[in-house]
Amino acid sequence: MPQRVAVVENILGANDRLADENRARLDAAGVLGLNLMASPGAGKTSLIEHTVRALAGRLRLAVIDGDIATSLDADRAAAAGATAVQINTGGECHLDAVMVQGALGQLDLTGLDLLIVENVGNLVCPASFRLGTHHSVLIASVPEGDDKPYKYPGMYRGVDVLLINKTDLLPYVTFDMARFRQGVEILNPGVRTFAVSCRTGEGLPAWLDWVQAAAAEGRRGAA
């Protein structure tokens, strides 16, 4: 269906131009932007809650929450102490740059250090749409199984930070960490990886150190 392909290419091209605009706005304000992606239920909102609470008083942080319906995630981010903007996609399976542009308009970027964009829970479609953030962060989750890099290569190839969440469940499920890491290594050699448990807090300090160092770099770039 060549017609359909042309339409898709036009949409992606328009999205890229808007993503560049979003990036320029973040850069001008010295705000680090993270695009947080994962399957439904891998722990995106839990990671945001931990990050907001741990960095309170050290980084000024806002969250843009993308969901098909409800404001449950934005409510949780706000309860943790972040400025939160909810995007309801109304059925769309991913965020795109125009949705993020609308949400940016509701934030005072000059008062921020870090913006986390929580994408729709989906291991496929969000990988195709740049938002203008600086880093693409994927959360894998132990109970999802060790075969996911092999089965969702587009997502695993396109990110530059990977968290392996729910390590507290390793004793109760079948998950071969060596097989998982080998799949990641084939697609995305040397990708920065943190094994964490948002339930117990294990492994989160290394993630928080990385976030703070990356945000400091962003501020230096804007100065």
Add this chain to the structure above:
Amino acid sequence: MPQRVAVVENILGANDRLADENRARLDAAGVLGLNLMASPGAGKTSLIEHTVRALAGRLRLAVIDGDIATSLDADRAAAAGATAVQINTGGECHLDAVMVQGALGQLDLTGLDLLIVENVGNLVCPASFRLGTHHSVLIASVPEGDDKPYKYPGMYRGVDVLLINKTDLLPYVTFDMARFRQGVEILNPGVRTFAVSCRTGEGLPAWLDWVQAAAAEGRRGAA
């Protein structure tokens, strides 16, 4: 973008016509078709393995496995004893009726009682594409969390069978079964529900009884 909407409507209309053709072929052969959907890692392939092994000698069963990449799931279904056809979508986030039509051409339907179509792991997009199967079956998974019906209403509204898998993990995660079931009830009152653990086998007999009864109905319809 009205142009884009028109294209999407044309695609869905064409898909529906092919889905009707698929359904007619299954009906003529007396084969029960199930469209199995879930998030990545919720347990679609594990449920198929259990179902194939448990019904061996009682139902003649084939599996069509949809994945973006690899034949890992079809290999598992075949190892369990099913005839298995792999569809690699090459990036597409869901199966559609034309992909299933192609796979049906590789199966001898007259020798079958039950066809399970394992959709791409995705809690959004597969809900929009009819395949021609008789039942849409969703697997929810305890570690995904109890908020999923609220956040993915399109999927929860559109199915007629729901499995809640990984009940063996209930002691180790935060999952409020009453909150989950209330969300389901709002969207899809009275939907047939089975709470199961593919790890321990708990709850699977009721699912297997339902599958056998539904397949027997299909045969009566064709006779």
